[in-house]
Amino acid sequence: MALQNGFVRKEGIPPKSRSRRPAPDRRYERLLARQGLAPTAGVDEVGRGSLAGPLVAAAVILPLRIRLHPWLDDSKRLDSRRRLSVCDWLVGLPGVAYGIGFASVEEIDRWNVLGATMLAMSRAVLALAEKPGVVLVDGREAPPLEMPVRAIVGGDRRCASIAAASVLAKVTRDRWMTEVGRDHPRFGFARHKGYGTDDHWEALRRYGPTPLHRRSFLGRLSEEAIPHLPWDDGAIEPRGGP
Structure with a gap:
C-alpha cells in the first residue's frame, strides 16, 4: 500500500486521472468582488x-452564495437534455438576474x-434588472458599455x-x-437551427431562401442555384426568451 495525495493506493494500480x-x-467573480467590482x-x-435566424446573446448575474448546477458548462459541451436542465435551474433561481438580446x-x-x-450583447446587458459592476464576455471582443x-x-x-x-442564449435561440x-x-429549422448542414443547403437549392x-x-450559392430571393417579404422580428 502507498500514500498518494493523502489517499491510500494499491501498488501497481494508477490513480484515477x-x-x-x-x-x-x-x-473571476470572487476576485472582482474583492476589488469592489460587483455584481459580475x-x-x-x-x-x-448560422445561415438563418437571429444572433442571440444572454447576460447572467449569478449570486455568489448559491451552489452551482453540476452540469453547468459551456453550452457546446452539453447535450440538449442537460442544457434544458441547466436553463430551468437558472431561470428559477432566487436572486439571479438575466437578460436576453437579439440581433x-x-x-x-x-x-x-x-x-x-x-x-x-449590449442589449442583453441593458435588459438586466440589476446593473452589473463589471461585465465578463466570452471571446476576444467586447461591446462598449458604461461599466x-x-x-x-x-x-x-x-x-x-x-x-x-x-446555456441561456443557446436554449433561447433553439426555441x-x-x-x-x-x-x-421544408427547411427543418427545428433540426439544424439554421446552421449549414447538407440538408439545409439542399433545401436552399430547391426552394430558395426565406426571410x-x-x-x-449565402455567397456560396450562385444565382442560378437560387430559384428566388424573397428578401422583401417582410422582416422577421425577434421574439422573447424563455
Missing part, C-alpha cells in the same frame, strides 16, 4: 455561424456578424456566469428557431 475538462467556477455579469452569444437577420446583414454580436468590461478567451469553459449565459421553423416546414436567411451568408 482528474477530468481534463474542469467545470467553470467563480474565481457573464455574457455570451450564439448563432454567429435580427437585417442587422446582421447591415452591420456584419461582429457588429451584430456587439449589438446583441468595466473584460473579454476572456474560452470564458464559457472557465467562468460560471459566462457558462450560464452560453426561437423551432417556433418560427413551423412556418417553413429568415442571412443574405450576407
Whole structure:
C-alpha cells in the first residue's frame, strides 16, 4: 500500500486521472468582488455561424452564495437534455438576474456578424434588472458599455456566469428557431437551427431562401442555384426568451 495525495493506493494500480475538462467556477467573480467590482455579469452569444435566424446573446448575474448546477458548462459541451436542465435551474433561481438580446437577420446583414454580436450583447446587458459592476464576455471582443468590461478567451469553459449565459442564449435561440421553423416546414429549422448542414443547403437549392436567411451568408450559392430571393417579404422580428 502507498500514500498518494493523502489517499491510500494499491501498488501497481494508477490513480484515477482528474477530468481534463474542469467545470467553470467563480474565481473571476470572487476576485472582482474583492476589488469592489460587483455584481459580475457573464455574457455570451450564439448563432454567429448560422445561415438563418437571429444572433442571440444572454447576460447572467449569478449570486455568489448559491451552489452551482453540476452540469453547468459551456453550452457546446452539453447535450440538449442537460442544457434544458441547466436553463430551468437558472431561470428559477432566487436572486439571479438575466437578460436576453437579439440581433435580427437585417442587422446582421447591415452591420456584419461582429457588429451584430456587439449589438446583441449590449442589449442583453441593458435588459438586466440589476446593473452589473463589471461585465465578463466570452471571446476576444467586447461591446462598449458604461461599466468595466473584460473579454476572456474560452470564458464559457472557465467562468460560471459566462457558462450560464452560453446555456441561456443557446436554449433561447433553439426555441426561437423551432417556433418560427413551423412556418417553413421544408427547411427543418427545428433540426439544424439554421446552421449549414447538407440538408439545409439542399433545401436552399430547391426552394430558395426565406426571410429568415442571412443574405450576407449565402455567397456560396450562385444565382442560378437560387430559384428566388424573397428578401422583401417582410422582416422577421425577434421574439422573447424563455
